[in-house]
Amino acid sequence: MSHTVGKKTPLVDGAQKVTGRAVYIDDIVLPGKVMLIGKILRSPFAHAKIKKIDYSKAKKLKGVYAIATAEDSDNRFGVLPITKDETAFAIDKVTFIGDQIAAVAATDEETAIKALDLIQVEYEELPPILKPEKSLAPISHPDQKIQPWSKYEGNIFKTVNQSFGNVEKALKKSSVVKNGKFSFNGVTHAFTEPMGVIASYGSDKKLTVWSSTQVPHYLHRALAEVMEMPMHRIKVIRPYVGGGFGGKSDPFPHEMAAAILSKKTGKPVKILFDRDEVFISNHGRHPTKTEMQMSATKDGEFTSLEIDALIDGGAWGSFGVITTYYNGVLSLGPYKIKNFNYNGNRVYTNKPASGAMRGHGAVNSRFAVETLIDEIAEDIDFDPCDLRIQNAYEPNSTTANGFRITSCGIKECIEKVKIASGWDKKFKQMPYGKGIGIGCGFYISGSALPINWERMPQSTVHVKIDFDGGVTVHSLAAEIGQGSDTVLAQCVGEVLKCDMSRIRIYSKNTDTAPIDLGSYSSRVTFMAGLAAKRAAEKIKKQILNAASKIMASPIENLELKNDRITELKTKSSISFNEAVREALHDSGALHGKGHYQAPNLNPGLPRVDELRGKESEKGAPMGGSHKGAAAGLSPSYSMGAYVCQLEVDAETGLVNVEKVWAAHDCGKALNPLAVEGQIEGCIHMGLGQALMESFDYNRNTGRIENPNFLDYRCIPPTMMPDVDVFMIESGDPEGPFGAKEAGEGPILPILPAVANAIYDAVGIRLRNLPMTPEKIISAIAKKK
Amino acid sequence: MILPPFELHNPNSIKEAIEISQKVKNEGFDYVSGGTDLLQNYKNRLNVKPHLISLKNIKETRSIQNFNIGAMVTLDEISKNKTLQKDFTGLVEACSQVGSILVRKTATIGGNVLIDNRCYFYNQTPFWRTSLGACLKAESDTCRVIPQKEYCVATFSSDSAPMLVAVDAKYELEGKNGKRIVESSDFYTHDGIKRNFKDESEIITKIKIPKTTANLKTGYEKIRVRDTFDYPLVSVAAALKIDKDKKIENINIVLGAIGTYPIKNEDTTDLFKGEKISNSMIKEISEKIQKKAQPYNNLTMPVSYRKKMVGVLCKRLLTRLTDS
């Protein structure tokens, strides 16, 4: 019987949050200090040369302490070391509406706003490049290059061409070929807490930065580069974070601005975003145009898949290299598709940068794949659920591009939702307007190859027990509301079999936490969870050794359970504390360190030699040796299947999603309460992108037209359907206690499930997201 | 965005409020009730005044007596009022669809009939407005919807006003020159900036609903993408009097969120007086009204969609009201 794992566990920080005691950026008041407020001057043009910045008037305004511009720092940074294209402030030219030009530190917000109005910037406007198609074309004048350093032609940021098997040959033996042109508008994470930062540069020449971030470690690195300071003189503190979803997983210019202003003034500087600034800075999901073709035999065997993706990156790189790969390779599961061509281009445009967002890189292509599968099923007269099951991978398989699939519960997921939804009695049998549809998903559980190619574990966790018997867990995995603190506590508690109230998580401070790469790429439960488990196991050994001494019995005869250690033969027992005290008598506090590094990558991978050695895991090697083989490579993959039932009002085009049956293979639900929450949250977010969420850009200027929550519409709570969650536990052989991810993958199935259900309801296939009421009624009218 | 600085006044009576208004009129002031409309605009630095006169402490305007609704009654209170539920269903339907439940708990009916007109190019942040230039209604002299227009075409998005106009409700106003009563249907102008014929000093104290409303069938339909939060993309209010032979004695259909004021359709509906209700007649009315409707392209949905929805809503509402 497990001790804590698998039990519905309220989040360890939940009580603090619901009672309003959790301290977020905006709540922080530094004792005894004057805190200045920073505000940012942003470009009103999408593309322009900066001729002159005159801030002399602003500087004279009473209450203004400092103004920073590119004069103060021109060091480049960016989340990926290979594409550092951001600076704290625009240098010589601006590349999107909202680009950061200058920042003011003043006694209060009102004064800072006034000061911004007094800064005069002279621009020379350049024609903005807004259409991604245009960015593919060669440039005829250097001014047209949005990011001059890019090595590709035109305004291309990254091109990926991959080919596995032989599509041409596969098409010959196929009896059905389906294709389509899909387009996806950009969407945002819509987290509750706007980004915010406080920087304090002390007289000790040390810098402390509090930021609402998912990646304290990457922020730490970027600050060191931009501020030209060694990392050991910088401390990053992550307070409570009000949501991230990928939108806080880059180091950002405003974080640099606060640090620069604090250094200039010698005072703490706080910058808190307004919502429109969040929209400008969020690095949302890439607007994408995808052409896709999929083929199958008449017996229902998928034979080939071809994807051509044009991905609108906006003005910066962000995670874009990874996005470009993911749009292709993450379509290679959960179905056996052996012949595959991919051509992906991520381009620069004069719009705010796109980046990582829940389901990063996989959501849009997944929508297209799952729609085409339904069309194939209809053509060859297969049930869409059965067709998917027939093509699904079994455990311990390898995909066409060398992904190593270990645990694999996809068939069980599909069977579960098919039965639970009453599919056989509903599909194609409901009255006009009502429909049911299925969609599946496939996602990584942490990236095997870290962003920084270094011989450093991806996660390290320290566990310490002192005289008080309290267990402190130190990690830099960022709790952003997803429950990472709780899952670490559970992993440690499960090993030590101690009461959960003993365990305290310290995950906020780079000074005291060993490095963890952060909360992105669905890696924390898997990687930090394993590191925590291992750290706890080391301490457990010390405790049992001590107990063995007290009880004069070998370790094999001792059982640790419910805060006590029992001698199995005599049934005599001692308390957890007694054993702990014995253990630390001659040594002081007990300390255990655990870490995680992905299993051996395929020896053919570039630079893999550096990642190998005794530090890495035992698991089987993974990955091919082709260029880009490491992209999407993960120690484990999650998968899922959803069925959605809905009603379409054929006159107004409004869609009422009535119910979702959601099965997700998370290996093992360490905290079923949190897994359920993640799945429901994913459905909420996915429904938004499917039906109403959309960045609207001004066609001529590139301005985001709806940077507020009235015009950018998220699904309100009143429109959330009933959700039945099924956690499929396939038991991952390498994950902690069998677990793999459940935070991002669960968004994938819902979008195509909605589209397929709309087809079942009113017979239309929409290929452009969001599927707004007006698109729905026009498609219905066209069909008639 | 933080609120701009302003001085807040908290008078205890209408009289006192008007007195304050006269003291500060040279500097500029706004009355504020629930603040759910006004303060959002303040945050966006739209037409900010240095003085805010809050009507919150004024008791005289807080109750519903028969068909006289105090201006400070909240939309939530109207939605839950038993008499109105029975005798003026349409108003309850309209008020209970305003914004979200949180908004309705604070929002007042007085504020609702007076809300500022809305436009895509107006209800935006200061930064947004600097990036392309604002509009007639904000800092510029160009209309961004129809560049040649000399007056503002911002949409009047009140949910209650079309319903009130449909039953010929009256507004009671009190200002520096005393009390007066105005017809709701004569109250609004075609100009999205001026909006209505209220004198600056005037406070709406009451919404007066004709007693005969109890004999009408009233209803309200609104299109919005989300079933909460959203302003109407277009809406239809209807008030019908049908005799026992199912003939139309009287009919008023008023469109909301389509122009700068609630749009009446007597030209169309008068033609049908005295006729017997039928599906084909409902279809004909709806088509005629849709054809005439001319939304401006200044909300987040295309004009073509909003125009089409006028017909759909009309048809649905009339069918619903005549079915029972």
Ligand SMILES: Cc1cc2nc3c(=O)[nH]c(=O)nc-3n(C[C@H](O)[C@H](O)[C@H](O)COP(=O)(O)OP(=O)(O)OC[C@H]3O[C@@H](n4cnc5c(N)ncnc54)[C@H](O)[C@@H]3O)c2cc1C
């Ligand atoms: C998220 C959101 C959604 C919304 N959705 C809708 C919607 O769907 N439909 C809709 O109709 N509205 C909507 N609103 C707007 C607003 O909430 C309502 O119209 C509300 O009824 C306004 O009332 P109030 O008391 O808050 O007005 P206030 O904001 O206090 O005032 C509005 C205007 O009327 C003036 N005023 C107020 N009371 C008086 C008075 N007694 N005498 C003279 N002048 C007065 C003010 O000076 C101001 O110009 C929404 C608002 C928000 C924030």
